[in-house]
Amino acid sequence: MKAVRIATRQSPLALWQARHVGSLLTQLHPGLEVSFVEMTTAGDRFLAAPLSTVGGKGLFVKEIEQCLLDGRADLAVHSLKDMTSVLPAGLLLAALPVREDPRDALCGPAGLTIERLPRGARVGTSSLRRSCILRARRPDLEIVSLRGNVQTRLARMRELELHGAVLAFAGLKRLGLESEIAEVLPTSLSLPAVGQGVLAIQCRTEDVAVRGLLAPLEDATTRVAVTAERAFMARLEGGCTVPLAGHATVVGQTVHMRGLVGRPDGTKVVEGERSGPVETALAVGDALAEDLLARGAADILRDFGRASAPES
Numbered sequence: 001m002k003a004v005r006i007a008t009r010q011s012p013l014a015l016w017q018a019r020h021v022g023s024l025l026t027q028l029h030p031g032l033e034v035s036f037v038e039m040t041t042a043g044d045r046f047l048a049a050p051l052s053t054v055g056g057k058g059l060f061v062k063e064i065e066q067c068l069l070d071g072r073a074d075l076a077v078h079s080l081k082d083m084t085s086v087l088p089a090g091l092l093l094a095a096l097p098v099r100e101d102p103r104d105a106l107c108g109p110a111g112l113t114i115e116r117l118p119r120g121a122r123v124g125t126s127s128l129r130r131s132c133i134l135r136a137r138r139p140d141l142e143i144v145s146l147r148g149n150v151q152t153r154l155a156r157m158r159e160l161e162l163h164g165a166v167l168a169f170a171g172l173k174r175l176g177l178e179s180e181i182a183e184v185l186p187t188s189l190s191l192p193a194v195g196q197g198v199l200a201i202q203c204r205t206e207d208v209a210v211r212g213l214l215a216p217l218e219d220a221t222t223r224v225a226v227t228a229e230r231a232f233m234a235r236l237e238g239g240c241t242v243p244l245a246g247h248a249t250v251v252g253q254t255v256h257m258r259g260l261v262g263r264p265d266g267t268k269v270v271e272g273e274r275s276g277p278v279e280t281a282l283a284v285g286d287a288l289a290e291d292l293l294a295r296g297a298a299d300i301l302r303d304f305g306r307a308s309a310p311e312s
């Protein structure tokens with residue numbers, strides 16, 4: 001292959017991620033020509049409405065996938081976190097590179113921590129998961145909805161004079177915005193979203209040439225963690241406007257996963273964990289979902305689940 005076209009959204013984070021994969025590919029395959037097909041997706045066009053009411057996280061991904069299916073591009077780079085558990089026929093996640101730091105980060109003035117937020121502080125986030133987790137820990141906090149790309153959210157945080165805002169560490173790091181971070185939240189405090197920090201490189205299943213180019217970017221450990229996390233999400237997606245968190249790590253030959261389902265206001269949180277050999281990653285995620293369902297997640301899904309998926 002002499003040239004590949006990479007489909008991407010036009011947000012600064014999406015462009016950074018696509019260019020990053022483009023440069024990894026040219027390092028691996030000297031002489032390969034890389035070009036970019038930049039798209040504005042429905043998710044980018046309806047920024048004013050809460051994501052859960054305009055069709056969910058699949059919105060950022062569907063048009064890019066159609067671009068691949070139509071042959072207008074050869075591969076796409078997504079944030080795995082933005083992808084639903086079912087992929088369209090004919091496409092696959094050909095490579096999952098080494099995961100970036102999956103933790104959430106509290107942005108705001110230096111020295112700020114979740115513990116030090118004053119009573120009744122106003123904290124920005126666009127995610128049901130982050131709202132639920134914050135409120136469960138600090139019921140006095142007022143959660144203010146922040147939408148849009150990373151820079152837009154930080155600008156809104158200042159405009160609205162919020163005390164702070166919670167964003168993904170990975171996105172801030174990629175954009176060189178680490179100086180905005182006051183506290184990186186441990187996963188024990190803020191359990192990450194399924195797939196957070198992982199880049200998903202997608203192509204047509206039948207395109208063996210592109211699959212060959214992408215193969216060296218694959219990280220086996222990331223694949224194991226993602227397999228557990230996405231099995232967990234798939235089992236729970238029946239009610240997808242519900243706060244959901246799931247994070248797996250691999251130590252030696254064991255995959256360990258924690259998961260959480262909660263009420264949006266944080267008044268109830270069902271949490272659990274599960275471990276098993278790496279070859280059983282799918283069963284680990286699935287069994288953890290079953291366990292949470294049996295211990296109260298099914299009630300939460302029944303009360304708060306709707307047809308569309310939230311941003312996580």
Ligand SMILES: NCc1[nH]cc(CCC(=O)O)c1CC(=O)O
Pocket residue numbers: 079080081082150166167168169170171195196197198199311312
């Ligand atoms: N929901 C938007 C989104 N999708 C992926 C990331 C961060 C990068 C990643 O998780 O890989 C972000 C920004 C955020 O949540 O702050």
